[in-house]
Amino acid sequence: MLASKFEQHPLIHFLRDPCCAEHFDHHKWERLFRSARLGYLASRVGWLARQSGIWDKIPLRIRFHLDSALQVSASQSVSVLWEVTQIEKAFAKDSIPFVLLKGAGYVKGQLQAAHGRIMSDVDIMVPKRQLGVAEKALYEHGWFPTKIDAYDQRYYRKWMHELPPMQHLDRGTSIDVHHTILPPTARLKPDTQKLWNSAIELEAGKRVLILSPHDMILHSASHLFHDGELEHGLRDLADIVALLNQFSEQPHFFEVLIDRAIEHELTYPLYYALKYSAVFLRITLPANALAKLARFTAQSGASHEFMDLIVINSIGSILDDSFSAKSSASQFAMYVRSHYLRMPLHQLLPHLLRKQFIKDSK
Amino acid sequence: MIQLYADFPLASNAEFTDFRVELGGPTWLRRVFRPQVNFAFDGRFPFKPLPVQQAFAMFEWGLNWVISNHAHQFAIVHAAALEKDGRGIIFPGSPGSGKSTLCAALTCRGWRLLSDEMALISLQDGSLWPIPRPISLKNASIELIRNFREGVIFGDVVADTLKGNVAHMRPPLASVQAFDVPATPYAIVFPTYRPESITDFAPLSKGMTLMRLADNCFNYSVLGGAGFNCLADAVERSRCHTLVYSDLDDAIRAIEG
Numbered sequence: 001m002l003a004s005k006f007e008q009h010p011l012i013h014f015l016r017d018p019c020c021a022e023h024f025d026h027h028k029w030e031r032l033f034r035s036a037r038l039g040y041l042a043s044r045v046g047w048l049a050r051q052s053g054i055w056d057k058i059p060l061r062i063r064f065h066l067d068s069a070l071q072v073s074a075s076q077s078v079s080v081l082w083e084v085t086q087i088e089k090a091f092a093k094d095s096i097p098f099v100l101l102k103g104a105g106y107v108k109g110q111l112q113a114a115h116g117r118i119m120s121d122v123d124i125m126v127p128k129r130q131l132g133v134a135e136k137a138l139y140e141h142g143w144f145p146t147k148i149d150a151y152d153q154r155y156y157r158k159w160m161h162e163l164p165p166m167q168h169l170d171r172g173t174s175i176d177v178h179h180t181i182l183p184p185t186a187r188l189k190p191d192t193q194k195l196w197n198s199a200i201e202l203e204a205g206k207r208v209l210i211l212s213p214h215d216m217i218l219h220s221a222s223h224l225f226h227d228g229e230l231e232h233g234l235r236d237l238a239d240i241v242a243l244l245n246q247f248s249e250q251p252h253f254f255e256v257l258i259d260r261a262i263e264h265e266l267t268y269p270l271y272y273a274l275k276y277s278a279v280f281l282r283i284t285l286p287a288n289a290l291a292k293l294a295r296f297t298a299q300s301g302a303s304h305e306f307m308d309l310i311v312i313n314s315i316g317s318i319l320d321d322s323f324s325a326k327s328s329a330s331q332f333a334m335y336v337r338s339h340y341l342r343m344p345l346h347q348l349l350p351h352l353l354r355k356q357f358i359k360d361s362k
Numbered sequence: 363m364i365q366l367y368a369d370f371p372l373a374s375n376a377e378f379t380d381f382r383v384e385l386g387g388p389t390w391l392r393r394v395f396r397p398q399v400n401f402a403f404d405g406r407f408p409f410k411p412l413p414v415q416q417a418f419a420m421f422e423w424g425l426n427w428v429i430s431n432h433a434h435q436f437a438i439v440h441a442a443a444l445e446k447d448g449r450g451i452i453f454p455g456s457p458g459s460g461k462s463t464l465c466a467a468l469t470c471r472g473w474r475l476l477s478d479e480m481a482l483i484s485l486q487d488g489s490l491w492p493i494p495r496p497i498s499l500k501n502a503s504i505e506l507i508r509n510f511r512e513g514v515i516f517g518d519v520v521a522d523t524l525k526g527n528v529a530h531m532r533p534p535l536a537s538v539q540a541f542d543v544p545a546t547p548y549a550i551v552f553p554t555y556r557p558e559s560i561t562d563f564a565p566l567s568k569g570m571t572l573m574r575l576a577d578n579c580f581n582y583s584v585l586g587g588a589g590f591n592c593l594a595d596a597v598e599r600s601r602c603h604t605l606v607y608s609d610l611d612d613a614i615r616a617i618e619g
Binding site for chain 1: 485583588
């Protein structure tokens with residue numbers, strides 16, 4: 001199913017089995033690393049190279065780049081942990097609990113997926129009824145909105161599942177404050193209360209939580225297909241695979257995961273996340289998992305083929321050494337689609353038109 | 363480009379390329395009408411396009427950006443770096459401090475150019491890695507160096523860039539040939555060009571040197587503890603000075619003395 005130009009790509013080979021890089025020549029390493037850098041996977045590649053035991057066989061000039069990338073993820077982990085303590089401090093007065101989402105959650109939860117994970121901001125979820133208090137507390141502790149344009153403010157507050165992004169005045173670090181994991185305008189409506197009920201408290205008595213393993217995978221899956229142009233697509237798949245590798249040892253893991261997806265109405269993103277994880281990264285799934293999920297997605301054969309075409313090309317765009325126009329057409333299709341999933345057409349069209357024509361208004 | 367990079371060997375296709383960068387016109391329209399140039403790294407464009415006359419300057423600035431954002435196996439200090447008789451000197455300084463002018467003058471007096479823009483200090487062993495690219499000179503410094511020594515080769519002077527008039531000077535052949543030979547830090551000197559001043563070469567405490575070095579380190583926040591240790595080691599093994607100067611010959615005498 002994967003086009004041969006992707007199937008043969010050294011980054012795909014490496015992510016499936018890092019040991020195969022032992023015999024890579026310079027040319028292959030160069031293609032591998034350039035794509036990894038584009039896809040926010042350079043540090044993950046560095047970590048996998050360290051882990052796999054082939055480090056000493058990698059040419060020195062390439063190890064330089066891997067070391068550099070590892071340095072970035074190492075300092076990010078330190079900085080994320082520090083941010084978490086600062087957020088905790090800001091929320092202490094009002095006793096606001098918060099769930100660390102995505103990268104920050106992996107790091108704080110000390111999960112496998114944290115290794116070599118690059119993130120540009122800290123994503124947290126707070127209870128919806130405390131959103132206003134949380135925003136005020138963050139202002140008081142030095143975080144300020146970066147998008148102060150009235151349209152952007154309204155876009156976030158009215159239609160999205162998060163506050164407009166904020167940045168800390170001294171540290172320059174960014175934070176995204178969500179109150180659920182998908183926008184309220186989206187057609188899929190995961191049950192936020194259930195996310196909170198099964199979230200895991202990291203230290204007793206503290207108000208820092210991470211999602212349960214199943215919800216974490218569902219969140220990563222829905223994020224993958226609702227968030228823009230999929231240029232982080234392969235990174236997100238690698239995250240999902242790392243989470244699956246760590247947790248699928250648990251008894252009945254996949255059964256529970258699928259039941260949970262049904263409960264949250266997230267069968268559709270999970271179906272695609274598992275399907276494309278298998279396509280790109282060759283994970284093994286229980287025999288009936290995809291078939292079981294496919295029953296809930298209710299799409300025609302033609303529609304599946306269309307999805308395959310645009311998703312595979314979008315995720316694969318970082319692997320395309322020529323940066324062809326075709327992949328950018330697919331990326332644009334994904335961009336429109338992700339917005340279509342997030343909001344109904346009568347809201348979407350004016351939004352996209354505005355974003356197209358007022359790009360450089362700043 | 364050919365003038366300034368004449369002494370550099372071309373890479374063969376079989377070699378590993380660290381960074382793939384490209385200069386090109388942003389759109390076909392902008393190739394014809396008020397032509398512009400755009401800098402691409404890995405097929406992406408990190409900057410806004412510039413007028414085509416500034417293509418070479420954009421290439422140099424783009425390379426600086428690529429290196430300071432992707433070479434975290436080094437502590438990268440905004441500094442000129444040179445070496446003579448096994449003694450490497452780091453000259454940290456913000457734009458306008460006169461570090462590039464001093465750097466160009468020192469290469470005219472037989473010093474080996476390591477870099478006029480970034481000192482690369484290895485996190486692994488503290489050695490100073492050369493990246494002897496053309497020296498960027500601004501405004502009055504261009505004439506000053508032209509008159510300082512005959513036979514120095516310059517690229518075209520580009521007027522009205524973000525930094526004023528800019529011209530690049532070809533690095534000395536011997537520096538280019540030694541591009542893969544690291545140097546050992548011996549001194550750290552903070553230059554300040556002050557018109558009409560008498561040369562003042564004064565010792566600076568190790569503590570102050572470390573603080574100011576960290577201030578000038580592009581990737582200090584990325585490196586964290588490793589960066590602190592690396593810079594502290596460099597300070598520990600170096601003599602530390604400030605240098606206020608207006609006369610280049612006098613300044614060089616102080617440094618060599």
